Amino acid sequence: MVDRPVRVLPVxxxxxxxxxxxxxGRLSRQKIEAIARNLQLELWSRRSEFFPNRTFESPLEILEPSLAFGALGYQFKSGTSIGQHSQDNVTFEVAGLIDPSRNRVQISRQFPPAIRNFTAAHELGHAILHHNLGLHRDRALDGSAGSGTRDRTELEADIFATYFLMPSKQVRKSFTQIFQTEKFELNEQTAFALNAGDYDSIRARCGTVRDLSRILANAKQYNGANIVSLAELYRVSVEAMAIRLEELDLLRI
Ligand SMILES: [Zn+2]
Structure with missing residues (x-):
């Protein structure tokens, strides 16, 4: 009998x-964006080496944290519950757990898909940016936490998650395809195309840019056509996508 060589996938x-x-030192947003971009390019250009059993229809499919963890040689598990944790006298249900020294990560299925995805991408940020983190647990994250009181490590992992899940070039392209403009402006015509009420009623609901960006992130119809909303397409919460549309300066009220 001849021993077959064991195929070792590249890592x-x-x-x-x-x-x-x-x-x-502090990492700038630009630096974190470049790191996330380099990881995406590496995953996409070497996809047939990393994932020989999978065919990809679109570059958006590579924006999947579990695939990136696989290529990093991590063991990625998702479990029904990964327990509770207490920190600063507050007990919370753990949504994500990472141990970079043992190359393992776990995501809880207790939370909706958009939260699982953002939490997993946040853990990916830790894996790439914070090699000496030690065993680390996170509460549920949906990308809307803001910079508020988050410490720098957590903020860097959130920023990485945003850039990994919603890359500038792809989001701009999807936005332009759906709304047929590079910058959405609310007026009689676009209000009609949104099919979300007449201009005056939408205008009354949009006191801030965020109100409109939420409508666009969640729009399932435009110009009479049914569409997959941007939030669904990128598997993120409506709030995370709404924030990203504003960062990319894609709309005005
Ligand atoms: Zn964290």
Missing amino acids: IHTNQFFRRSKRG
């Missing part, structure tokens, strides 16, 4: 994309 090393300098 991306987490420090291939980022090595923190000895002095540490």
Whole structure:
């Protein structure tokens, strides 16, 4: 009997994309975006090596944290519950757990898909940016936390998750395809195309840009056609997509 060679799939090393300098220092948003972009490019250009049993129809399919973890050599598990944790006298249901020293990550199925996806992408940010994190647990994240009181490590992982799940070029392209403009402006014609009420009633509901960006992130119809909403297409919460549309300056009221 001849032993068949065991096929070893290639693995991306987490420090291939980022090595923190000895002095540490703050990572800029631009730097985090470039790191997320490099990871996406590597996953996409080497997809047949990393995922020989899968065919990809669209580059959006590579924006899947579990695939990235696979290529990083991580064991990715999703379980019905990964328990509770107490921190600063508050007990919470753990949504994500990562142990970079043992290359393992776990995501709880207790939460809706958009939260699971954002939490998993946040853990991916830790895997790439915070090699010395140790065993770490996160509560449920949907991408709407803002910078408020988050510490720098958590904020960096959130920023990474946003760029990994909603890359600028792809979101702009999807937005333009759906709304047929590079910058959406609410007027009689676009209000009609949204099929969400007449201009005056939509205008009355849109006191802030966020109100309109939520409507666009969640729109399931435009110009008489049924569409997959941007939030669904990118598997994120309406709020996370609404924030991203504003960051990319894609609308005005
Ligand atoms: Zn975290």
